[in-house]
Amino acid sequence: MPGPKKGATRRTFLAGAAVVSVLPLGAARATPEAMAAAIKEVVGDKPIREGRVTLDIPPLSENGNAVPLTVSVDSPMTEGDFIRAIHVFNEKNPQPHVLDARLGPQNGKASISTRIKLGDSQKIVAIAETSKGEFFSASADVIVTLAACVEDLT
Amino acid sequence: MLRASLLAALLLMPLATAGRAQGTSAGTPVSYTVVDDAIPRPLTASPGDASRGRAIVANRSVGLCLLCHSGPIPEERFQGTLAPSLGGAGTRWSVAQLRLRIVDGSRLNPDTIMPPYYRTTGLVRVARAFEGKTILTAEQIEDVVAYLATLKEQ
Amino acid sequence: MTNVLINAPKAAKKGEVIELKALILHPMESGFRPGTNGTIIPRNIIERVVATWNGKEIFRMDFSPAIAANPFVSFFAVAAESGKIAFRWTGDEGFAVEESVAIDVA
Amino acid sequence: MKVSRSKSQSPLTLPERMRWRPALALLPVVFAASFAMAQAGADKSASDTRRSGYQDMGAALQKMQDDDTANPGMLYVQLGEQLWAKPAGAASKACADCHSVADMKGVAARYPAIPENSDRPIDLEGRIQLCRASHQQAERLAPESRDLLSLAAFVARQSRGLPIAPPDDARLAPFRSEGEAIYRRRQGQLNLSCAICHDDNAGKKLAGVTIPQAHPTGYPIYRLEWQALGSLKRRLRNCLVGIRAEAYPYEAVDYVALEVFLMGRAKGMPFEAPGVRP
Numbered sequence: 001m002p003g004p005k006k007g008a009t010r011r012t013f014l015a016g017a018a019v020v021s022v023l024p025l026g027a028a029r030a031t032p033e034a035m036a037a038a039i040k041e042v043v044g045d046k047p048i049r050e051g052r053v054t055l056d057i058p059p060l061s062e063n064g065n066a067v068p069l070t071v072s073v074d075s076p077m078t079e080g081d082f083i084r085a086i087h088v089f090n091e092k093n094p095q096p097h098v099l100d101a102r103l104g105p106q107n108g109k110a111s112i113s114t115r116i117k118l119g120d121s122q123k124i125v126a127i128a129e130t131s132k133g134e135f136f137s138a139s140a141d142v143i144v145t146l147a148a149c150v151e152d153l154t
Numbered sequence: 155m156l157r158a159s160l161l162a163a164l165l166l167m168p169l170a171t172a173g174r175a176q177g178t179s180a181g182t183p184v185s186y187t188v189v190d191d192a193i194p195r196p197l198t199a200s201p202g203d204a205s206r207g208r209a210i211v212a213n214r215s216v217g218l219c220l221l222c223h224s225g226p227i228p229e230e231r232f233q234g235t236l237a238p239s240l241g242g243a244g245t246r247w248s249v250a251q252l253r254l255r256i257v258d259g260s261r262l263n264p265d266t267i268m269p270p271y272y273r274t275t276g277l278v279r280v281a282r283a284f285e286g287k288t289i290l291t292a293e294q295i296e297d298v299v300a301y302l303a304t305l306k307e308q
Numbered sequence: 309m310t311n312v313l314i315n316a317p318k319a320a321k322k323g324e325v326i327e328l329k330a331l332i333l334h335p336m337e338s339g340f341r342p343g344t345n346g347t348i349i350p351r352n353i354i355e356r357v358v359a360t361w362n363g364k365e366i367f368r369m370d371f372s373p374a375i376a377a378n379p380f381v382s383f384f385a386v387a388a389e390s391g392k393i394a395f396r397w398t399g400d401e402g403f404a405v406e407e408s409v410a411i412d413v414a
Numbered sequence: 415m416k417v418s419r420s421k422s423q424s425p426l427t428l429p430e431r432m433r434w435r436p437a438l439a440l441l442p443v444v445f446a447a448s449f450a451m452a453q454a455g456a457d458k459s460a461s462d463t464r465r466s467g468y469q470d471m472g473a474a475l476q477k478m479q480d481d482d483t484a485n486p487g488m489l490y491v492q493l494g495e496q497l498w499a500k501p502a503g504a505a506s507k508a509c510a511d512c513h514s515v516a517d518m519k520g521v522a523a524r525y526p527a528i529p530e531n532s533d534r535p536i537d538l539e540g541r542i543q544l545c546r547a548s549h550q551q552a553e554r555l556a557p558e559s560r561d562l563l564s565l566a567a568f569v570a571r572q573s574r575g576l577p578i579a580p581p582d583d584a585r586l587a588p589f590r591s592e593g594e595a596i597y598r599r600r601q602g603q604l605n606l607s608c609a610i611c612h613d614d615n616a617g618k619k620l621a622g623v624t625i626p627q628a629h630p631t632g633y634p635i636y637r638l639e640w641q642a643l644g645s646l647k648r649r650l651r652n653c654l655v656g657i658r659a660e661a662y663p664y665e666a667v668d669y670v671a672l673e674v675f676l677m678g679r680a681k682g683m684p685f686e687a688p689g690v691r692p
Binding site (some may be wrong): 065066067068090093094095097098099100101102104105106107108109111112113114115116117118143 | 316325329338340361364366367368369370371372373374375376377378380381382383384385386388
């Protein structure tokens with residue numbers, strides 16, 4: 001994460017981990033408010049517009065341990081007009097900022113895929129930052145099926 | 155008809171007596187008497203609590219009920235379809251009938267998939283952690299019965 | 309042992325937009341999960357993957373503990389020149405793995 | 415290629431790793447047959463109502479299994495390919511010194527089987543252990559260890575798309591019967607049998623989860639719940655734990671009997687390993 005945001009975001013990740021080691025698990029849950037704060041950390045006071053971003057994630061996941069997701073952004077990806085970053089946020093995981101991908105005109109197409117963990121059904125938000133410093137977003141509600149039987153820990 | 159039921163009850167009595175002989179420590183079943191297709195007398199001196207019962211039914215690792223049944227517990231999103239809805243259970247069955255169906259449904263139907271919630275005998279290869287323990291305690295059974303009795307709507 | 313699978317075309321036309329995919333074996337232990345003894349398993353995650361084309365960065369992604377175990381990532385790149393596409397993953401406990409594939413661009 | 419780790423765990427020297435790169439690069443090409451092709455080629459009549467767990471998964475997970483560049487099980491197949499060629503044990507022999515990879519085609523689809531000079535069936539992992547003991551003079555690999563699962567996954571991968579074909583061996587019959595008896599026996603504090611869920615109630619929802627018919631078509635599988643590859647034994651143990659039954663130890667013959675029964679029950683269904691399951 002280049003620029004001044006790097007340290008801040010990194011601290012967010014680490015702070016979450018530190019909290020959990022001293023508090024019961026439930027205390028470290030991200031919340032819609034925590035997600036809003038994490039988004040603000042990336043976006044600042046700039047407006048976030050709907051559109052241009054497509055968030056492809058299955059509406060129902062059979063297991064939250066690996067939920068495939070693809071974020072694509074409508075952009076010519078030229079030197080003068082490209083997508084600089086794609087961020088993904090969630091409401092209920094312990095940390096709201098899931099990933100931060102850095103792109104440029106060399107990518108030709110602003111689309112990334114990965115797999116994320118979701119502890120519960122929740123809202124996912126993808127935000128793209130353009131080379132002009134504008135922000136666009138898309139969101140999706142994901143239902144995560146709870147396992148019927150749990151793994152043997154012994 | 156009545157005679158047949160009474161006979162069945164009498165035949166089952168020795169089992170109940172055997173249960174009592176095992177003692178009264180936590181998890182060891184107290185004795186009970188089956189009359190017709192029901193257990194008329196509560197397993198505990200104090201009456202069950204319907205709100206505690208609801209929590210037990212809703213809990214996937216305590217009551218386990220919603221793994222197989224659905225029920226009027228809207229906050230639990232994933233409910234089973236293996237067994238009838240719990241909605242209307244309090245209309246379909248009396249408190250005494252509900253009690254036997256939870257305590258040991260196999261006394262009414264040997265092929266039932268309903269686990270025997272208050273039986274420790276005649277089981278095969280029970281995991282060490284659960285050996286000699288009932289799925290629910292007498293108090294929990296009374297709580298669940300009290301809750302199910304309130305479910306009058308289909 | 310190679311714990312990485314990179315999928316990229318062997319050859320591409322100049323200017324073509326190609327998809328690059330990578331999988332790496334890693335537990336991505338979140339630091340939020342209790343182990344068998346009830347205490348929290350320490351965090352051990354990959355924090356970042358950086359992809360380069362002939363040494364020049366073309367993509368990077370910072371991970372949080374919410375990235376799934378055995379992380380998968382895919383993205384696109386414009387085929388500019390023949391050479392080497394390299395991926396470098398770095399993370400907790402000094403984790404650093406680099407793997408590359410060759411590509412012919414004509 | 416460069417591998418640096420503070421806690422280094424790479425037993426291979428650099429030249430060894432380099433040597434196997436070309437073979438690895440070929441992996442996706444060699445094993446390109448998709449599951450869709452396997453389905454089409456399988457010998458299944460219209461009246462056959464058997465379903466693989468694959469068919470009960472959503473499109474996203476089916477895609478994860480079908481795409482070798484996205485299926486996390488392929489990471490283990492790759493490790494298995496490296497182990498396959500690596501000398502092991504006092505005999506310093508590699509699997510590859512005795513077997514060609516092509517010889518492994520169809521092998522996983524017919525195990526468990528009774529090896530030579532024996533009267534008891536062993537499963538694929540057992541066969542690998544037997545080879546290690548008798549031919550490589552190598553120590554046993556721990557159950558569910560990454561090396562054992564990776565070797566099994568590499569061998570199993572060679573049978574992808576082939577119909578499950580248990581050996582026509584009359585000596586297996588008593589083991590199949592024993593496996594079926596276990597399958598139908600009520601067990602555990604919940605007093606349930608495998609058959610109650612997977613025969614009588616397959617397709618219904620246990621909580622939010624569709625109960626599969628329990629055909630072992632894709633083992634070893636990458637199970638998202640495990641976040642790792644695991645064997646059929648581990649999956650059977652999960653079910654036993656679920657019904658609060660005492661799980662058999664990994665070495666128990668009961669598992670092999672169950673596997674003989676289950677593979678017989680899935681006869682003719684296409685083999686999918688490494689499968690992806692929730």
